[in-house]
Structures are given as C-alpha cells and as structure tokens.
Amino acid sequence: MALKILVADKLADEGLEFLKQSGVAFDVKxxxxxxxxxxxxPEYDALIVRSSAKVTAKVLETPGKLRAIARAGVGVDNIDLDASTSKGILVMNTAEASTLSTAEHALALMMSLARKIPAAHAGLKSGALEWKKRSAYQGTQLAGKTLGIVGLGRIGRTVATRALAFDMTVIGFDPYFTAPTALDGKVKMVRDFDEFLGQLDVITFHVPGGEGTKHLINRERLFGGKVKPNLLIVNDSRGEVIDEFAVADAIKEKKIAGAALDVYQTEPPAKDHPLFGLENVVLTPHLGASTDEAQTAVSVEACKAIVAYLTNGEIRGAVNAGGIKLDLPPDEAPYADLATRMGTLLAGLCEGGYKTITLRVHGARTQKLANTLLRLATVELLKPHLATPVNVINVEHHARLRGIELAQINEPTPPQGLIGDIVEIRADAPDGKECHRVLGTVYADGLPRVVRIDDYSMDMIPEGNMVL
Known part of the structure; x- marks a missing residue:
C-alpha cells in the first residue's frame, strides 16, 4: 500500500519538492x-506540522494508520506527547536544522541589550535624540564579562563557541552534562545553580522547557541577593524558564541591568505586559529560528525524517523514542532480531504476566544497543496480554500502566561458559518469583542463537514452531 503523508502547516517549497522526488503521496491541508x-x-501514515497545527489528544484518539509526526522546528508544545506515545506514534523534531539561527539570535539579543542598540536606533530615527546627550545610550562591552549558559546542548555549545571569540569567560550549568568542563576545557561547568548565577554578568538559556526548568529565574533569586546588579538576562529558549513579571520588577528596582527576550510564557504577550514600558529591555516576537536558511532547513529535514522512518525505520530527532535505534548496521541488526525472537520465546514460557522484565547485556556491542533490545523484547512479551497495538514507541507506556518494571544491567564479561556478546532476558512473575530467563547471542554467520534457557544449555536458532 502506498505511503501517504499529511502536511498540516505551511512548509518551504524545498521540503515539498523532496517529498515529490521521494515518490510518496502527500496532501497539503x-x-x-x-x-x-x-x-x-487516520488515513495517513505520517503528519508534518510546524507550530500552528495543534496535535491534541482528541486528534490522536483514533489515529488509524498514523505512525509518525514530524515537527518542522524545535518546540513540540503543540503536540500531545503523552497521547502520541500511548498510541505508539513516533514524534520527531528538527532541532539541528535551526541550531545556528537560534544561537545567532541569542547573540544578537545579547549584543543589542549590552550596547542599547534598539533604544539608540529609535531615538535617532524619531528625532528625539539630542546629539550632545547621546551618552545616554552608552552601553557595556562583552569582552572580559562572564557569560553563563544554561543548557550545553547543540545551541548552547554554538553560543559558547562564539562568545569565547568575543573574549568572554563562559561557564555552564547543565544537570545532564556530567563532565567538569566542555569545549575542550574552555567552559567550566558549575553544579549548583545559585553558585552559578552569582558569578554572571550575562545569562542565556538554551533548554527544552518542562517542570525541571520552570522559573529558574524567579523573584526569590532576583530579590534575594543571588545576582549581580549588572546582570543581563537573555532568553530565546522557552518562555516558562523565567518569571517575566519578577524580571520586570527587578529591572524597575535596579536589581538587574536588563533583559532581552524572544519567547514568553503566553504568546503573544499581553499588550500591557510590564516589560513593554521599560528601558533596558529588548523584545522580539519569537524569531529565534526565523531566517530564510533555517525555515528551508527545518522543512526539508522534517520531510527527510518522515520518509526515512516510513521507508526504512531510520529514526532522526526523536522526541519520545528514548534513544532507540532501528536502522542498525549489518553487524548490529542481528541482535535486534535476536531480542525480538527471545521475547517471543519467553512470552510462551511465562503465561501469568510479569512484575519485572530485565535485560542483562554482556559485551560492548550489546551494551550500546541495550535500550533498543529491551524495548524490542518487551514488545513481544506484552503482545499476548494486550488488546491494543504495542510497539517500541509505546511499550514503556504500556508496561508502566500495568506496573511492570523494565530494568537494564550492563556487564563487561559474559556468563561462565559463554563467549562473545551475550543478551539475557529474564521475566519475574507478579508474585516476585523468577519465571524464566533466556540467553542468546549471534554467531559469525549472522544468525541468532539461543544458548541457554534457565540452566539448560543449547545451541538453537529460534524460528518456526517449537516445543520446549
């Protein structure tokens, strides 16, 4: 059956041209x-959106054959991720395509704020500026100042590289970045946010949003002596990262020197927003990725990601797939096949349900595939117990709903008596007792082998009808 894609937002012509050249059918609505x-x-295999189309739980209530949603851009606020995941629908974004444009916009905001460029421009153009009093627009240089970057992902690192070229001192805060430094030691990482904040002349945010980053800049920090009075705040990531009303009050009370925002808690912001009437504020209407180059790039990349997933299972820019890989190279693909077959075999041995499903991997190759292998095996283990479709996207959701714990254990050496990369899957029954465990590997011929069931050793290709 021919693949069909629904394009529900305006895309660049280059993206639509890619779909045409790929030979897939698509409609623009x-x-x-x-x-x-x-x-x-329901009649489409995939959906491509930008920010206007709202993919709500109601939209996905009866998804039909829909398998994937691609967001041409970074933010996925307009897509219900919980609903997508529960239905087994992959959600992807194109974060890399707009990295440079977003980073450049953050730097433009920072420079405009530091040098008071918008205010000076407006004063000169309106005729209100008195030439001899132009020192009113005197700014501050960035060289020698300390820039704090919250979030050392692609955009954060891009900003850091360019800020270092300005001769700024750059430090970072990112709970998920475990190394003590970044960019070959040029960026020091600070673990405590308040300690980090107190060192800064400028702070910029490059985080995905969510509860973990909501109101990192709040009234308590702004008015509690946690910041320097010359602090400049830059935000072109997510609106909820800062408390805008607290920032406005802090500027009025001279607790900080200014702010430059491209994103807001509510978009568009209210016409009487307290930041609008303040000096030392630079505001833009969510333009971080709004360059000709970025708009083309995100459209093309969204179309490429959808076609790659639908045609060969390649996952690019997944938001809800937990880092799984399906488009595996020839030396790794047999292990995915092995995990699937082992899950099917174990499901036939364990008929009473599960409390815990544990994947234990031995060897470098299987360790890097552990999350994918666990999901593939769990899909087969749950299939006999579910009336609803289950796949690698929603399998963790279904397991969680049923109180089933999924666990991974990595061990560098194989079990006694075995060699090579070994995959072990164990299921524990609801009463906590071990149901069964299966061990397998892949030989040089590329065929999957089951080498042990419980304490029974064997050398068996798991295929066809079997009696155990």
Whole structure:
C-alpha cells in the first residue's frame, strides 16, 4: 500500500519538492481545526506540522494508520506527547536544522541589550535624540564579562563557541552534562545553580522547557541577593524558564541591568505586559529560528525524517523514542532480531504476566544497543496480554500502566561458559518469583542463537514452531 503523508502547516517549497522526488503521496491541508484534523489523520501514515497545527489528544484518539509526526522546528508544545506515545506514534523534531539561527539570535539579543542598540536606533530615527546627550545610550562591552549558559546542548555549545571569540569567560550549568568542563576545557561547568548565577554578568538559556526548568529565574533569586546588579538576562529558549513579571520588577528596582527576550510564557504577550514600558529591555516576537536558511532547513529535514522512518525505520530527532535505534548496521541488526525472537520465546514460557522484565547485556556491542533490545523484547512479551497495538514507541507506556518494571544491567564479561556478546532476558512473575530467563547471542554467520534457557544449555536458532 502506498505511503501517504499529511502536511498540516505551511512548509518551504524545498521540503515539498523532496517529498515529490521521494515518490510518496502527500496532501497539503493548512489551517485545519481540531475536529477536521482528527477526521483527517487516520488515513495517513505520517503528519508534518510546524507550530500552528495543534496535535491534541482528541486528534490522536483514533489515529488509524498514523505512525509518525514530524515537527518542522524545535518546540513540540503543540503536540500531545503523552497521547502520541500511548498510541505508539513516533514524534520527531528538527532541532539541528535551526541550531545556528537560534544561537545567532541569542547573540544578537545579547549584543543589542549590552550596547542599547534598539533604544539608540529609535531615538535617532524619531528625532528625539539630542546629539550632545547621546551618552545616554552608552552601553557595556562583552569582552572580559562572564557569560553563563544554561543548557550545553547543540545551541548552547554554538553560543559558547562564539562568545569565547568575543573574549568572554563562559561557564555552564547543565544537570545532564556530567563532565567538569566542555569545549575542550574552555567552559567550566558549575553544579549548583545559585553558585552559578552569582558569578554572571550575562545569562542565556538554551533548554527544552518542562517542570525541571520552570522559573529558574524567579523573584526569590532576583530579590534575594543571588545576582549581580549588572546582570543581563537573555532568553530565546522557552518562555516558562523565567518569571517575566519578577524580571520586570527587578529591572524597575535596579536589581538587574536588563533583559532581552524572544519567547514568553503566553504568546503573544499581553499588550500591557510590564516589560513593554521599560528601558533596558529588548523584545522580539519569537524569531529565534526565523531566517530564510533555517525555515528551508527545518522543512526539508522534517520531510527527510518522515520518509526515512516510513521507508526504512531510520529514526532522526526523536522526541519520545528514548534513544532507540532501528536502522542498525549489518553487524548490529542481528541482535535486534535476536531480542525480538527471545521475547517471543519467553512470552510462551511465562503465561501469568510479569512484575519485572530485565535485560542483562554482556559485551560492548550489546551494551550500546541495550535500550533498543529491551524495548524490542518487551514488545513481544506484552503482545499476548494486550488488546491494543504495542510497539517500541509505546511499550514503556504500556508496561508502566500495568506496573511492570523494565530494568537494564550492563556487564563487561559474559556468563561462565559463554563467549562473545551475550543478551539475557529474564521475566519475574507478579508474585516476585523468577519465571524464566533466556540467553542468546549471534554467531559469525549472522544468525541468532539461543544458548541457554534457565540452566539448560543449547545451541538453537529460534524460528518456526517449537516445543520446549
């Protein structure tokens, strides 16, 4: 059956041209309301959106054959990730395509704020500026100042590289970045946010949002002596990262020197927003990725990601797939096949359900595939117990709903008596007792082998009908 893709937002012509050249069928239906989008999606294999189309739980209530959603851009606030995951629908974004544009915008905000460029421009153009009093627009240089970057992902690292070229001192805060330094030792990482904040002349945010980063800049920190009075705040990541009203009050009270924002807690911001009437504030209307180059790139990359997933299972820029890989190279693909077959075999041996499913891997090759192998095996273990479709995208969701714990254990050496990369899958029954465990490997011929079931050793290719 031919693949069909629904494009529900305006994309660059280059993206649509890629779809044409790929030979997939697609329809462009822009401006669909929630009910209209819900009625449309079941007949499509994939959906491509930007920020206007709202992919709600209602839209995905009966998804039909929909398998993937691609967001041409970074933020996925307009896509219900929980609903997508529960239905087994892969959600992807194109974060890399707009990295440079977003980083450049953060730097432009920082420079404009430091040198008061927008205010000076407006004063000169309106005729209000008195030439002899132009020192009113005197700014501060960035060289020698300390820049703090929250989030050392792609965008954060890009900002850091360019800030270092300005002769700024750059330090970073990122709970998920475990190394003591970044960029070959040029960026020192600080673990405590308040300690980090107190060192800064400028702070910029490059985080995905969510509860963990909500209101990192809040009233307590701004008015509690945690910041320097010359601090400049830059945010072109997610609106909820800072408390805008606290920032406005802090500028009025001269607790900080200024702020430059491209994103807001509510978009568009209210016309009476307290930041609008303040000096030392630079505001732009969510333009971080708005360059000609970025708009083309995100459209093309979204289309490429969808086609790659639908045609060969390649996952690019996944938001809800937990780091799994399906487009494996020839030396790794047999292990995915092995995990699937072992899960099927173990499901036939354990008929009473599960409390815990544990994957134990031995060897470098299987260790890097552990998450993918666990999901593939768990899909087969759950299939006999579920009336709803289960796949590698929603398998953790279904396991969690049923109180089943999924565990991974990495061990460098194989069990006694075995050699090579070994995959072991164990299922424990609801009463806590071990149900069964299966061990397998892949030989040089590329065929999967089961080498042990419980304490029984064997050399068996798991295929066809079997009696155990």
């Amino acid at each position: 822009v401006g669909l309301k929630e009910d209209e989008l819900a009625a449309a999606v």
